[in-house]
Amino acid sequence: MVTWRRKPSIKIHLLVKGLKMRPDNSDNIIDLKNDENPEILVKQDNEGAVSRRNFIRFAAGTGIVAVSAVGCGGPAGGEGWFPAQYNEQGNFPPHVRGRVPINPGNVSITRDNAKCILCGQCTEACSKMEAVMFHYELPLIDDIPCINCGQCSLWCPTGAITEVDDTARFLEALEDPNVHVVVQTAPSTRVGLGEEFGMPAGTNVEGSQVAALKALGVDTVLDTNFAADLTIMEEAKELVRRLKRELDEPIPQFTSCCPGWVRFCEYFYPDLIPNLSTTRSPMGILGAMIKTYYAEKRGIDPKNIFSVSIMPCTAKKYEAVRPEMNNVGRKLGDPLMRDTDLVLTTRELARLIKMRKIDFLNLESAPYDKMLSEYTGAGAIFGVTGGVMEAAVRTAYTFITGENPPASLLEFQPVRGLTGMREAELEIPSVGKVNVAVIAGMGNAHKILDQVRAGKSKWQFVEFMACPGGCISGGGQPRTALPPSPELHTARIDSIYSLDEKSTIRLCHENPEIKTVYKDYLGEPNSELAEQLLHTHFDKDYHKHLTPKKSV
């Protein structure tokens, strides 16, 4: 019994000594660290020790204060016992600015409500950069207008807005032994992906990207750059036919590679849909080629092919599920078959690589699989604003004149850069002056579109990209710089242009594989088969889902 009583008193004493509550009596202070036997301490000095009764008094007193403090907290607006400032809610910002509406059924972007801080940056991006939010009349009809560009997800400082995660479906397809997984990678993912792994902005990781996809277990990796070349063949031919009045379609011709822009046009300028080029986007074209040409050559049933595209873009997720994007299915009599089964953004690919613990930085470069992956410099620059224009002009020049374009068109500076709207004028023998324009960011589109609508346009060919800087700053690219800065865009753009400069072939129509595909399969640009597989139509009724504002 004696030892039982003494033990707590030692503990209390040590506690009090540690807190320096004991009266300062230097004679009795013993260095506890050097003291090997605490029993001596008790014998020498038990004056400063707190008695059990005092300790219980002290503890009970603290308890009463603590319980009272907890009981005082009232709700906001309530009148507790504490002064008003303690009743105030702490984390409410001085002013809040709202956020963009996101339909729960949106296939491209989603939001984690719990992370939203109402900073309003998404509304800025949506209304100023893309001219969507606040640019329609209220009340709503039966849609929450969204062009799926995903710029809001790049600006969201807390990461509340993200792409819709489709990685699970991709992993499911990889695990199925009966499914042949074919992946295509967009022109601009190769200059963005490295940033997710700490590489400087604009690092070209083309080879590592292919190697990483192979390591994930993908059967075949193809390059969308090849399809960009094919797109140009079709689109340039279409332009030439429009210019020569062989096609009963209006001038100027608008590009239709960017699904965000296509949706914007369908919403706000439905009367200008005939101006849109009927040529499908490179993703759509390669998707169609994979399930026809590639399947035939490799002897695989198109039904067993799971076609995935890695895109810098959230709107591509929406493009892939558009009802008309089943050209192959319609050709083969299976309308439910999609040309592209799944779209993953650059961020999702990075997440997969990290999930599977692949050491991306030390991966050995791997080449793209042969067939449908050889590309020219003109195809590579699809990823930057002005790139489609530059590539199309080079090939259109050849289609019209029969000879290769001059050096000035290979470095077509007026359409390059980061300004929202750029214009250029060029002379093509036998056609004369051709005026072209490049738009990046839908906020800059109204100026041109309103003039075209009024019939006062001087342009023959206009490129539209929903994202500032083009696909390199697409809504699915890594969020490594917040907010996305011009320096970041420039680094990625320079990296893409250097790909073009380094390439030996810089004209789409000189790509040997393109020549083979046309010779073996498609015939010639805008042939009947090409029209069936590589061209599309647009939804002329989509604008009925909203009422655009008359003046912006």
Place this chain on the structure above:
Amino acid sequence: MAVGVLVDLTKCIGCGSCTVACKMYNGNKWIDNRVPSSGEKAELADENWTVVKKHKVSKTSVSDSDPKEVWRFVKRQCLHCKDPGCVSSCFAKAFQKTEEGPVIYYPHNCVGCRYCMLACPFSVPKFEWNKTIPVLTKCMLCAGRLKKGELPACVSACPTNVMKFGEREALLAEAKRIIADDSRYVQYIYGEEEAGGTSWLYISDMPFEQLGFKMNVPKKPITRYSSKYMHFTPIFGAVWGIILTGIYFFTKRRAKVKKEAGKKDT
């Protein structure tokens, strides 16, 4: 001099900013997995003091004879009645109506009887069923912010100005002017007379009954129904006490008499 909020449902785009602002200011948890605060399944709950509910309604326009589906978003929260049923039902004074308009709930007064939940014609007060020591919860119109001259959190966050905060009578006049000027609006102001009038007023271009509004709410304040007989309570108490005392003495005396009679018998 009571405040109010005018809600123009035609302007709502369903972004849910108001629900976020409410959670941020009141420190409520996100319980989207249990009860979402926006979308088609949104419902008021212990942590959801305001919700934005999506409704798909069919609309027949003049030009198009076929009914067309349209989307409308309805913000729900406590309507802050002029004469609230919850306040009159609460014997613990946990609910109190302020002069400025907000109906405030004081949890430390609450005994947890949940009479308020029955008394509210709009089913606003919610009980914290998931907690060990639960209390009631509901929107308090950010009374703390109003005192400092600030807008309620939800009103301050709306990007499309769906809500307008001001003096109730002025807002009512404005609402009447808006619906009179624009024939697209339903010629009805929800909240003008419901339950004797509420601080929150709604105008809409679609019929209110299709947007989940309760249309069978009496125009008379809820408190009027019981006031007729409830004011007899003190008299009743006194009279009942006298009667019971009388019975007590009567039975006591009867027993005594009986006892004495018994004694005589033996």
